[in-house]
Amino acid sequence: MFDVVVIGAGQAGLAAAYHLRRRGLRPGIDVLALDANTGPGGAWRHRWDSLTFDAAHAIHDLPGLPLGTPDPAEPASAVVSRYYGEYEREFGLQVLRPFTVTSVSSPDGPGGPLLVSGHGDDGDREWRARLVISGTGTWDKPYWPYYPGRELFLGRQLHTHDFRSAEEFAGQHVIVVGGGTSAAQFLLQLHEAGAATTWATRRPPLFTERSFGAEWGRDVERRVGERTAAGLPPLSVVSATGLPLTAQYRAGIDAGVLVSHGMFDRITPEGVHYPDGTEVRADVILWATGFRASLDHLVPLRLREAGGGIRMDGIAVARDPRVLLVGYGPSASTLGATRAGRAAALAALSRLREAAGAGAARAAGGVPAGAAGAGAARASR
Numbered sequence: 582m583f584d585v586v587v588i589g590a591g592q593a594g595l596a597a598a599y600h601l602r603r604r605g606l607r608p609g610i611d612v613l614a615l616d617a618n619t620g621p622g623g624a625w626r627h628r629w630d631s632l633t634f635d636a637a638h639a640i641h642d643l644p645g646l647p648l649g650t651p652d653p654a655e656p657a658s659a660v661v662s663r664y665y666g667e668y669e670r671e672f673g674l675q676v677l678r679p680f681t682v683t684s685v686s687s688p689d690g691p692g693g694p695l696l697v698s699g700h701g702d703d704g705d706r707e708w709r710a711r712l713v714i715s716g717t718g719t720w721d722k723p724y725w726p727y728y729p730g731r732e733l734f735l736g737r738q739l740h741t742h743d744f745r746s747a748e749e750f751a752g753q754h755v756i757v758v759g760g761g762t763s764a765a766q767f768l769l770q771l772h773e774a775g776a777a778t779t780w781a782t783r784r785p786p787l788f789t790e791r792s793f794g795a796e797w798g799r800d801v802e803r804r805v806g807e808r809t810a811a812g813l814p815p816l817s818v819v820s821a822t823g824l825p826l827t828a829q830y831r832a833g834i835d836a837g838v839l840v841s842h843g844m845f846d847r848i849t850p851e852g853v854h855y856p857d858g859t860e861v862r863a864d865v866i867l868w869a870t871g872f873r874a875s876l877d878h879l880v881p882l883r884l885r886e887a888g889g890g891i892r893m894d895g896i897a898v899a900r901d902p903r904v905l906l907v908g909y910g911p912s913a914s915t916l917g918a919t920r921a922g923r924a925a926a927l928a929a930l931s932r933l934r935e936a937a938g939a940g941a942a943r944a945a946g947g948v949p950a951g952a953a954g955a956g957a958a959r960a961s962r
Contacts, residue, residue, distance in 0.1 A: 583613045585929050586697050586710040588685075588878070590616035590676045591623025592643065593907035594716035595665060596922025597929075598674045599644050604930055608675040613708060615699070616678040617721075621669055622662030624720035629745050630656045631770055641919055643668050677701070685713055685904070686881040695903055699878075712932060714925045715879065716907040716918075719872035726758075726870055730848035740868045741767075747774035750865060754779070756845075756853055759869035760786050765824060765839055767869055772838045779861050781853070782841040788830065789823035812886030812899075874909050896924045905929060 584606055587594050598614045606612045618626060625640075634640070635653035640661060642648050646668050651660045669676055680701035688696050698707040723742040731738070741763050747770035755771050757764050760782040771778050780786075824830065833839035845853035845861070852862040876884075876891070884891045884900050892899040896907060905928055907921040 582694060582709040582711065584611045584710070584933055585613075585712045585714060586695075586708060587612065587614040587714045587716065588682050588697070589623070589716035589718060589908070590614055590618070590621065590665070590669070590674075590678070591625075591716055591718050591908065591918070592641070593718075593918040593922040593925070594623075594714070595668060595674065596644055596919045597714045597716065597905075597907060597926045598676075598922075599668075599672055600923050600926030601929065602672060602674065603645075604926070606930075608673055613710070614674055614676045615680045615682055615697075616676050617681040617717075619679045620662060621666035621676070622658065623665065624718050625661035625665075626658050627720060627742075628656070628658045630658065631746060632657050632766070634660045636766065643919060644923065646671055680706070682717075682878045684881055685715070685879050687901075687903075691901070691903075711936065712903050712905065712929045714905045714907060714922075714929060715876070715909075716922070716925075717875040717878070718908045719874055721875040722873040722877075723868075724871050724873050725868055728845065728848050730850075730854075733850050734848050734852075734866060735850045736852075736864045736866065738866045738868065740870070742872075744867065747771045747776065751775040753777070753864035754852075754862065755865040755867055756781055756861065756863045757867045757869055758782075759871065760784060760824075760841070761869060761871060762824060764869035765830060765833070767867060768838050769829065769833050772833075772836070778838060779853075779863065780839065780841045781844055783844045786839070786841055787823040788826045788834075790826045812888045812890050812892035876906075876909070879904065895928070896921050897928060902932065 585601060587598050590598075594614065594616070598608065598612060601612050602608055608614065620626060633654050634651050634657045637657040640648065640657065648664050678701075680699055682697055682699040684696075684698040686696045686698070687693065694709040694711055695713050696707055697710055697713065698705070700706070720742065723740040725740060744767065747767070750771055751774050754777040756779045757767050757771070758781045764780065765786070768778050768780055830839055842861075843855065846856045847854045848866070849860065852860060853866075854860050882901055882904065884898050884904065886892045891906065891909070893906065893909070896905050898904040898906060905925040907925050908918055
């Protein structure tokens with residue numbers, strides 16, 4: 582049995598594994614780190630090559646090993662994959678991959694260990710764990726909103742998840758749906774590649790000149806955290822942050838590229854139809870409509886509240902303190918993920934110490950303490 586199983590080796594998961602190791606828990610013995618990808622990099626390894634390091638959202642240092650100053654023109658996917666791989670090797674985190682966790686259950690009830698099940702290259706496997714830190718992010722759960730007629734469209738439809746290059750759409754008309762940063766970047770890249778574009782958003786784009794500094798980040802985390810503390814699903818990133826009104830975006834607005842046409846009410850075989858009767862013909866609909874938290878593996882634990890979200894007490898799940906969520910709610914941003922990983926590790930260590938103390942008390946009364954004390958004792962050193 583492991584003291585902690587960390588699911589997901591993205592930014593938050595690696596930070597958690599690092600802090601657990603730093604405080605005495607041994608990778609591969611006390612801590613098991615699992616990741617579904619074939620190599621390091623988390624969700625970043627799947628981003629399109631045209632998303633270069635200088636165009637990506639801020640990529641924050643992991644604890645103990647600064648990223649340095651990569652070539653700004655290098656694809657962010659390559660930068661982060663290399664950095665995360667170096668990080669795993671430097672600290673000997675022993676990430677087991679590719680391994681997809683399909684289920685976390687509690688066969689012995691709320692007082693027993695959790696059962697982590699899934700499959701990898703060597704088949705199905707399962708492990709027991711006293712605690713689970715789940716950092717599976719959102720990349721595996723692209724959100725496709727439904728509009729009438731979507732199944733009738735004769736052109737191509739794809740999601741941010743499947744975008745690779747703007748050049749493949751040269752000479753075509755692309756409707757980009759969504760009001761976030763990805764949508765804005767797609768529009769600019771498509772325009773430069775020679776595609777015609779229409780921007781469809783439910784609300785006017787939220788461009789802001791506010792400084793995106795530490796104070797701003799704390800305010801965003803606070804607002805998102807208020808929802809998760811109430812058991813409500815997290816809002817989209819752009820609804821909390823807005824779009825930074827950079828010089829590039831200003832130029833796009835002036836050129837008429839970053840101007841929303843509002844939202845269509847239905848999709849036709851040849852394009853989309855707007856409420857005022859306007860029809861826009863298109864070859865492609867690109868759904869830049871975001872992602873949802875990838876938490877299907879936690880379904881057996883019945884963690885969701887009536888409001889549809891998982892109620893959080895900081896990084897701990899209120900319904901089951903054996904489960905710590907990182908990369909969910911306020912820690913879903915690159916700004917908050919590293920801090921959340923550290924918080925999850927410290928919370929896990931605290932729970933292990935409490936379990937060891939309770940076990941010692943039971944042993945003093947003539948009841949065996951069990952195995953929990955060993956890892957917790959190491960964690961306290």
